[in-house]
Amino acid sequence: MSLSKDSSILIIGAGTFGTSTAFHLAKRGYTNIVCIDRHPWPSQDSAGYDLNKIIRTEYEEELYTELALEALNAWRQPMWNGIFYETGRITTTSGDPDAVQNLKESYENLCKAGAAKSIELIEGKEQIVKHCPQLAGAVGLEEWKGLWNREAGWAHARKALEKLAAESERMGVRFISGRRGTMTGLELDTNNMLLGVKVASGEILRAERYILSTGAASPGLLPDILSTQLWSKCWTLAHVALSEEEIAQWKGIPVIDNMELGFTFEPDPETKLMKICNAFPGYQCRQGEYTDLKTGKKTIFSIPRYASDYPEDGIPTEAADGIRRFIAAVMPQFSGRPLVEARVCWCTDSPDSHYLIDKHPRHENLLLATGDSGHAFKMLPIIGDYIADALEGSERGLKKQWSYGGRKEIRNVTRPGTEIKDIRDVLDPSRKGAKL
Known part of the structure; x- marks a missing residue:
């Protein structure tokens, strides 16, 4: 099915993937884009509906190192002033061997990508406190080892989604929420051909192309293909x-991230x-x-x-106790x-923490764009560009790592x-x- 600039495109989900896709499609000149979600933008069910998210470039996987460096450059653009803060990031482990290996590979990938000047291996109190004096009172700091990366930081996540959605709307994207924006399933004919998307109001929303970007809700919306994949x-x-x-x-x-304890940001x-x-x-x-x-x-x-x-x-309660343990170790003055x-x-x-960006195995006009695996928000400024490429059939967006099915389980350390x-x-x- 050919795709033209006036082709009707229905995006399901107004979170990180959906909002970024709406923005980039509109930026490319597509004029008939509708984005639905049960909530008004930005969707409060989205993982990105948050005070802040980490913007990092440290990855043991080269693909995401490159994507994260591209995203970092995008975050530095003027449109993100007052939303992105390049404070740097301290990532440490208290000694877990897998975490040590993860940090080693992340360091090597950044060096390969030409970002060696921004990153430094650190170990012990003196080296860590040099980059964050506020950690001087942290308990067990002598045992910490890891990375300091000055080319990292955080973004005000909800404000970032709001900005991108508002800009998308300004360029002509229509957002629908409430019962008309709540997908309940697919409408198929007797030959299993996709006719449209069912919504809670009882209507069938029809388009020439569909993009499912519903994050954690995805397995429940397409259980026949995703309940065993995500x-x-x-x-x-x-x-x-x-x-x-x-x-x-x-x-x-800087963002303070200890792989065994948790992470925190500068106060808002x-x-x-x-x-x-x-x-x-x-x-x-x-x-x-x-x-x-x-x-x-x-x-x-x-x-x-x-x-x-x-x-x-x-x-x-056990999660609250975990947060309190982080406070007691990292900033004990706030305990209690x-x-x-x-x-x-x-x-x-996804089983291997790669995104899932691929055509539905049975419906060629339905693109899957999900499987965030907990590391999608940092890509907000650019991920929609890759999803738009996938919609257009470009290999740039249809990477083999993002394909449907055949994934092998890999532990996320x-x-x-x-x-x-x-x-x-x-x-x-x-x-x-x-x-x-």
Whole structure:
């Protein structure tokens, strides 16, 4: 099916992938683009709907090293002033051998990519405190080793999504939310040909091309092909409130990331909050069911338990304890403070942590753009350009690493631990929103 600038294109999902794609398609001159989501832009179910996200270039995989360096240059453009902060990043391990190897490979890849001047191997208190004096009181700092990268930092994630969505709308993209924007499935004819997308209002939305960029919701929307290919998981975050004096003291710190403990950012002067995430392998919610009509085989899979649906859930006690352990080790002066605005953040993992950007195996006019694997937001300024290439059939966007099926499981060492608990098993059932 040929694609022209006035071809109708329906993007499902207004998160990182969907918003970036809408922007880049409009920038290329496409004039008939609709983006749907159950929430107004930016979608509050998106992992990118957040105070801040890490912008990094350290990867053990050369492909993402190159993409991250491209994205970093894009973040430096004037449109991201006041949203992107190049504070640098300290990434360390307390000694896990796999983490040490990961950091070694990341260092080598940056050197190969010509970014050696920006990165430095560091070890022990003296070398770490040189780049972040605020860590002088951290417990066990002598045991830390890792990387300092000055070409890294963070972005105000929600503001970045808002900016890109608003610019997309200015260029003519139409956004639909509510029941008309909530996909429930595909409309197929008797020959299994794709006729449109079903939405909660009962309507069928039709287009010449479709792009599914629904993140963690993807396996539940296309369970026949994705329930065994992607794994939806969530991670936990919380914040501590700081005084004006403390905000001034911690202003401009690099992103502090310890692979066994978690990570944090400089405090936000608007909200006076400092975000902290604990390091663990994630939670799942195995409430999805799919039965193959031909074989009768039933698949049970994880689907998101979004904070927008269950605002009273907060985070499990064990996750809060993990965040408190990070505080006690990294910034013990803040120990004992209440954790505020604690919530979960859903992503969907592929077996090998590569994105899934490929045509649907049966519907040529449906492009899959999902499988963020927890490292997509940093690509916000550029990923839509690659997805647009994939829509146009260009090899630049249809990389073999991003193809559908045939993936082999590879452990992601940036997520310590192996047990993926069901979040319903560890939530406090007394909370109103638990609905267990």
